[in-house]
Amino acid sequence: MEYKIETEDGVYSVQVEPLGDHLYRVSFKDRTHLVDVLEVSDNLYSMICNGRSYEVDLVEEGDTYEASIKGRNYWTEVLRLDKMGHLPEKEEGAVAPPEEEVMSSPLSCKVIKVLVKEGEAVEADQVLVIIEAMKMEMPISSTIRGKVKEILVKEGQDVDKGTDLVILTAL
Amino acid sequence: MFKKILIANRGEIAVRILRACHELGISVAAVYSESDRGALHVRYADEAYSLGSGSSDETYLAGDKVLRIAREAKADAIHPGYGFLAENREFAQACQKEGIVFIGPSGESLETMGRKIRAKSNMTQAQITVIPGSECPMDDKEEALKAANALGYPVLIKAVAGGGGKGIRRVDRGAQLFQAMNVARAEAKAAFGNDALYLEKYIPNARHIEFQILADHYGNIIHLFDRECSIQRRYQKILEECPSPYLDDTTRLRMAGVALSAAIAIKYSGAGTVEFLVDREKNFYYLELNARLQVEHPVTEMVTGVDIVKAQIRIAEGEKLPLTQKDVEPIGASLVCRIYAEDPENNFLPSSGRIERLQIPGGPGVRVDLGIYEGYAVPIFYDPIIAKVIVWGRNRQEAILRMDRALQELVIKGIKTTIPFHRWLVNNQRFIQGDFDTNFLEEEYFQRKREPGNSLQELACIATAIRAYEKDRKEIGDGI
Numbered sequence: 001m002e003y004k005i006e007t008e009d010g011v012y013s014v015q016v017e018p019l020g021d022h023l024y025r026v027s028f029k030d031r032t033h034l035v036d037v038l039e040v041s042d043n044l045y046s047m048i049c050n051g052r053s054y055e056v057d058l059v060e061e062g063d064t065y066e067a068s069i070k071g072r073n074y075w076t077e078v079l080r081l082d083k084m085g086h087l088p089e090k091e092e093g094a095v096a097p098p099e100e101e102v103m104s105s106p107l108s109c110k111v112i113k114v115l116v117k118e119g120e121a122v123e124a125d126q127v128l129v130i131i132e133a134m135k136m137e138m139p140i141s142s143t144i145r146g147k148v149k150e151i152l153v154k155e156g157q158d159v160d161k162g163t164d165l166v167i168l169t170a171l
Numbered sequence: 172m173f174k175k176i177l178i179a180n181r182g183e184i185a186v187r188i189l190r191a192c193h194e195l196g197i198s199v200a201a202v203y204s205e206s207d208r209g210a211l212h213v214r215y216a217d218e219a220y221s222l223g224s225g226s227s228d229e230t231y232l233a234g235d236k237v238l239r240i241a242r243e244a245k246a247d248a249i250h251p252g253y254g255f256l257a258e259n260r261e262f263a264q265a266c267q268k269e270g271i272v273f274i275g276p277s278g279e280s281l282e283t284m285g286r287k288i289r290a291k292s293n294m295t296q297a298q299i300t301v302i303p304g305s306e307c308p309m310d311d312k313e314e315a316l317k318a319a320n321a322l323g324y325p326v327l328i329k330a331v332a333g334g335g336g337k338g339i340r341r342v343d344r345g346a347q348l349f350q351a352m353n354v355a356r357a358e359a360k361a362a363f364g365n366d367a368l369y370l371e372k373y374i375p376n377a378r379h380i381e382f383q384i385l386a387d388h389y390g391n392i393i394h395l396f397d398r399e400c401s402i403q404r405r406y407q408k409i410l411e412e413c414p415s416p417y418l419d420d421t422t423r424l425r426m427a428g429v430a431l432s433a434a435i436a437i438k439y440s441g442a443g444t445v446e447f448l449v450d451r452e453k454n455f456y457y458l459e460l461n462a463r464l465q466v467e468h469p470v471t472e473m474v475t476g477v478d479i480v481k482a483q484i485r486i487a488e489g490e491k492l493p494l495t496q497k498d499v500e501p502i503g504a505s506l507v508c509r510i511y512a513e514d515p516e517n518n519f520l521p522s523s524g525r526i527e528r529l530q531i532p533g534g535p536g537v538r539v540d541l542g543i544y545e546g547y548a549v550p551i552f553y554d555p556i557i558a559k560v561i562v563w564g565r566n567r568q569e570a571i572l573r574m575d576r577a578l579q580e581l582v583i584k585g586i587k588t589t590i591p592f593h594r595w596l597v598n599n600q601r602f603i604q605g606d607f608d609t610n611f612l613e614e615e616y617f618q619r620k621r622e623p624g625n626s627l628q629e630l631a632c633i634a635t636a637i638r639a640y641e642k643d644r645k646e647i648g649d650g651i
Contacts, residue, residue, distance in 0.1 A: 001643070003636045007628055014636035024640075026633050037637050043584070044528065045634060056634045057528070057584055065638070067631035070579040071594040073516070074631035078639045108523045108551050134512065134521035134555040135337065135362055137354075
């Protein structure tokens with residue numbers, strides 16, 4: 001079975017062939033590796049690759065993964081082929097700029113201040129909302145020049161990571 | 172002798188103090204906010220009392236609540252740890268009135284120290300070179316602007332009650348001053364319940380080096396050598412070591428002498444830390460005396476063998492220092508990495524959530540102080556420090572290699588942490604050679620180029636492919 005895997009360094013083709021209980025032959029970058037993989041607890045793999053032993057913590061989110069190995073983190077994404085066997089095309093080129101921009105919270109936090117009103121015009125980089133987490137205040141700035149369409153949070157409100165804060169319309 | 176101590180803190184430092192108490196046979200009363208109900212310091216304590224729910228103001232900073240609990244629990248003493256009530260003069264004096272010992276300096280020296288500016292004028296009288304700065308708190312904006320202009324830019328705005336990098340802003344031009352003052356004031360108010368500020372001249376390319384001191388109530392005082400604290404981001408230390416690789420023995424001895432005079436000048440008692448800035452010519456300037464236990468105290472403990480928390484407790488009980496200066500002999504070198512719940516790949520933004528997996532390093536020369544466990548949810552309300560990895564080595568080189576090894580064993584999953592940053596740091600050539608100052612992270616880490624793919628990146632790729640294969644096999648069956 002062949003997988004296309006995207007990493008920070010580019011997209012690689014990886015062949016996986018099972019050889020028995022937790023043993024695989026993996027072909028990758030013109031080399032073949034003999035890999036013994038044992039899931040020692042949830043998401044934690046003990047891997048012996050060509051005689052070298054590693055602990056790999058692999059957390060899955062859909063088709064993207066984060067691997068932690070020896071205190072360092074690496075992300076990967078499995079690119080699923082369509083029915084024709086092609087890689088999904090990434091959107092690029094003449095894409096119209098988005099008409100709406102939703103500013104969301106990068107982390108779980110408390111909303112300290114909302115500095116804009118609905119209907120107000122804002123510049124790119126203008127601070128819209130100030131949030132606080134772990135005794136640190138952080139500004140949430142507008143990524144576009146536009147107008148505030150809707151404010152979805154109140155001062156003092158606790159919000160989760162990814163919560164929408166402000167919706168902007170582009171000018 | 173104390174029978175029961177109330178620890179007015181949380182997290183790793185509450186656990187650290189609790190351990191000292193238990194080793195001394197002293198019973199521990201913990202206090203906690205509702206979001207900390209499941210925290211380690213509560214689980215390990217002999218007694219635990221709720222401070223209710225809400226922000227720090229309504230819980231760990233609420234001196235009246237803490238004192239009421241101490242009284243009802245019949246605690247002999249209160250250990251404030253660092254932050255929160257540690258340098259709060261009113262609280263220390265309220266304890267004294269209640270007949271409960273505040274484990275820290277006397278209300279009188281806290282009063283002097285709490286006003287860092289007054290403390291500085293005491294130092295000037297003792298002929299100690301201090302950093303140029305404003306002589307009075309900046310209540311009046313126009314006066315502040317005049318003072319900043321007189322000092323010359325850049326200047327630093329600092330919180331009078333400060334610590335932990337909170338309430339500090341660098342100002343490069345007069346036009347930025349008022350806005351920076353507003354931000355610093357708000358931050359100081361939230362962190363310390365005190366929004367008073369002062370100004371200080373900014374010294375570029377300086378080292379931040381401090382001396383640990385211990386003083387009893389009878390005029391006996393010793394120092395426990397120095398700590399190097401120059402590795403900082405947002406004015407907050409992230410790795411410290413003992414001894415500083417920058418100091419030669421002559422400078423070290425001179426600085427130790429000044430540190431002792433500084434403490435004597437204000438009749439200090441307890442454990443304290445005298446902070447200095449050291450410039451490129453090895454001129455040193457007195458910065459401040461921190462009247463508390465420091466986050467980084469374990470590196471000194473590793474090198475001198477002195478348990479600073481136990482010493483604090485004994486001094487507070489009224490015992491004499493059991494050591495003289497010549498009994499203190501530093502051996503080897505020690506480093507501490509502060510593991511923060513922050514994402515080093517994303518500008519050190521805080522990260523909260525549940526600890527899905529925790530694997531703690533061990534082996535020779537490794538000590539881990541922590542306040543988390545597997546399954547614990549890191550709350551968003553408090554300081555992001557969740558663990559400290561401390562190592563000792565026969566010399567600095569061995570300590571660095573040992574730290575790199577310990578960091579490879581340490582696994583904290585479920586939240587982002589600074590572990591990858593610390594691994595970068597202990598492998599950085601400038602760090603290894605001891606060639607750094609307080610600008611180091613700005614120059615090296617934030618400007619770094621991503622390392623090109625290595626074999627670990629390839630391994631991540633292989634692991635992903637095998638996992639995807641097993642997932643497909645479960646979903647589609649063996650026919651793939």
